[in-house]
Every structure is written in structure tokens, then in C-alpha cells.
Amino acid sequence: MTANDFILETRGLSKGFRGFTAVNGVNLRVTRGTIHALIGPNGAGKTTCFNLLTKFLEPSAGQILFNGEDITHERPAQIARRGIIRSFQISAVFSHLSVLENVRVGLQRRLGTAFHFWRGGASLAVLDEQAMALLGEVGLAEYAHTLAVELPYGRKRALEIATTLAMEPELMLLDEPTQGMGHEDVDRVTALIKKVSAGRTILMVEHNMSVIAGISDTITVLQRGEILAEGAYAEVSKNPQVMQAYMGTAEAELEGAHG
Structure with missing residues (x-):
């Protein structure tokens, strides 16, 4: 792939809070026209990443590129005008x-x-x-x-x-789009995300593994602010490090969604 294939790219993206590193050296590449999921256990740095990408937080280090242009120091309104639009965890x-x-x-x-x-x-x-x-x-x-x-x-x-x-939006950021929903609503919203993704790029944070398995082209797994694994669902769900990071019920979720 060439650089032009990536609508969004981060290079060494990091954010620290008073000695605690929430995001540490993340190199993320989101391919144009795909659904890319960002997953990980609680506290993995997913929401902090979203806040950095939309400039609700300033990075401590690293770069953010959108369509090949450095947007690291742009304000939230400038980011939105470029076509990076975020929907929030709470409706x-x-x-x-x-x-x-x-x-x-x-x-x-x-x-x-x-x-x-x-x-x-x-x-x-x-x-x-x-x-x-x-x-x-x-x-x-x-x-x-x-x-x-x-x-x-x-x-x-x-x-x-x-x-x-x-x-x-040229790039839609969806933050936990199915959180708190019953099964029927989850299915409806999942189908809707798939439908509206045509001709668009979507980066989403989502906990529901069956949603991730059903519509994601690429998955990036974060743990303690760093990328643990990346790839298609079939590949990531079998990764021993990913299964260990999730443990217990979430591991069963990973396996169940894969099956």
C-alpha cells in the first residue's frame, strides 16, 4: 500500500497525564474506504486515542496525518471542517x-x-x-x-x-455505537453502520465482539496505551496475547464471535 491509501495515520502518538502514559507510541494506519475497529480492555487508551485524533486532547508527542497532511496542532473546529466527524459514546x-x-x-x-x-x-x-x-x-x-x-x-x-x-464526513469516528443496546437494536445499528460505510471510512471503538467480527475490515488491539495486535478479525481473535489481555469472559466473547 502507498501513503495515499491511508486516510488517517499516526506516528508515535503519545499522551501522558502527570506521569501516567495513557497512549504510548501508537502508529495507526486507517485505510481509505474501510471499517477499522479500535478495541482493547478497559483503560487500554481507546477513548484517549479518539480524543487525540479529534483534538479534544493535545498529544504529548507524535504526529497525526489526515490525507497526508499534518493536522497534529489543528483545533477541533479545523479538524471537523476537514471532514473528521465524531459521534459520542452518549447519544x-x-x-x-x-x-x-x-x-x-x-x-x-x-x-x-x-x-x-x-x-x-x-x-x-x-x-x-x-x-x-x-x-x-x-x-x-x-x-x-x-x-x-x-x-x-x-x-x-x-x-x-x-x-x-x-x-x-470523510472519516466517521464512532465511539461505542452499540453501547447499552438490546440485541435487536444492536443488529439494527450494526446493519446501519455497514450500510452508511459505503464510500466512507469509519474508525470505531466498540466492545461488542460480534459487531466487530461482523463488519470490521481491520482491527487494532490496544493494551496499556500500546498496539498489541492488528489485522483481520480471524487473525486477531486467535492471537494468544490478545486472548490473554482480555481474559475470562471477554476471551469467551472473542471465541464465540469468531465461531
């Missing part, structure tokens, strides 16, 4: 806006008109059309005029993905 939607209005906010941000409250109805009608198309893509068209607060949890996560898509 981040405007509860008392309708589903349609939530997506429209995302569209207005992208157009740079988020605070143009005086804009006429015609411009909003254009956004409504785009918003409805996005809601159709994530299976929420019938909920367009429902308040977000009234949506079931799994549908809220689908709405969050729709608002993320509204920002036209």
Missing part, C-alpha cells in the same frame, strides 16, 4: 427538537448558516429535502416529526449517525 442529539430538525442543524453547520435565523423558508425547505433523504438512509423517515426525546434508544443512535452524515 448527542437535541432532545426537544424533532428528528428532522436535528438533522437540519447538522446540515446548517456544514453550510455555515447555523446562526442565520433570518434566512427565508425557501432555504430551509431545501435543507428539509436533504434531511429527509438522510433520514431515509438511516431508516428514520417515518419519525421525521417525532421529538428526539421520544425515540427509543437504538433509534436515537440512528439519529446521531444521521446528524453525523449531515456534516458530510
Whole structure:
């Protein structure tokens, strides 16, 4: 592979907190047009990595490259404008806006008109059309005029993905997209992630091993802030170091998802 195949690359990425090293010399390469999963036991440094990539934290050392350009010292707003859009572990939607209005906010941000409250109805009608198309893509068209607060949890996560898509991400960062969901919602959101990945790149942190096994092209396993293993699921799930790092129930999960 050439450097152009990698949409995102980190070189020696590190972050320390008062003597504790949360991320240590991580060299991550995310291939364009793939679903790349970042996994590891609790405290492995996954969320810290996400915070470094989106510049909610400044690295102690190392580089972050996006489309070959060094973005290490850019601010979060600059990162977002480049097309790196993150959805958070806790559903981040405007509860008392309708589903349609939530997506429209995302569209207005992208157009740079988020605070143009005086804009006429015609411009909003254009956004409504785009918003409805996005809601159709994530299976929420019938909920367009429902308040977000009234949506079931799994549908809220689908709405969050729709608002993320509204920002036209080149790289979507999904932080625990199926956390706290029942089996049916997990299946629905997993299928949705697979669907919206067409023509996009997704980097996701996820604990559910069957989700990882079903949709990931590449998996990077972190342990104590360092890369322990990397590769396809079939390869990583058989790695003795990975199984030892997870131990107990998670090891059974690894084997069960593989089977």
C-alpha cells in the first residue's frame, strides 16, 4: 500500500497525564474506504486515542496525518471542517427538537448558516429535502416529526449517525455505537453502520465482539496505551496475547464471535 491509501495515520502518538502514559507510541494506519475497529480492555487508551485524533486532547508527542497532511496542532473546529466527524459514546442529539430538525442543524453547520435565523423558508425547505433523504438512509423517515426525546434508544443512535452524515464526513469516528443496546437494536445499528460505510471510512471503538467480527475490515488491539495486535478479525481473535489481555469472559466473547 502507498501513503495515499491511508486516510488517517499516526506516528508515535503519545499522551501522558502527570506521569501516567495513557497512549504510548501508537502508529495507526486507517485505510481509505474501510471499517477499522479500535478495541482493547478497559483503560487500554481507546477513548484517549479518539480524543487525540479529534483534538479534544493535545498529544504529548507524535504526529497525526489526515490525507497526508499534518493536522497534529489543528483545533477541533479545523479538524471537523476537514471532514473528521465524531459521534459520542452518549447519544448527542437535541432532545426537544424533532428528528428532522436535528438533522437540519447538522446540515446548517456544514453550510455555515447555523446562526442565520433570518434566512427565508425557501432555504430551509431545501435543507428539509436533504434531511429527509438522510433520514431515509438511516431508516428514520417515518419519525421525521417525532421529538428526539421520544425515540427509543437504538433509534436515537440512528439519529446521531444521521446528524453525523449531515456534516458530510470523510472519516466517521464512532465511539461505542452499540453501547447499552438490546440485541435487536444492536443488529439494527450494526446493519446501519455497514450500510452508511459505503464510500466512507469509519474508525470505531466498540466492545461488542460480534459487531466487530461482523463488519470490521481491520482491527487494532490496544493494551496499556500500546498496539498489541492488528489485522483481520480471524487473525486477531486467535492471537494468544490478545486472548490473554482480555481474559475470562471477554476471551469467551472473542471465541464465540469468531465461531
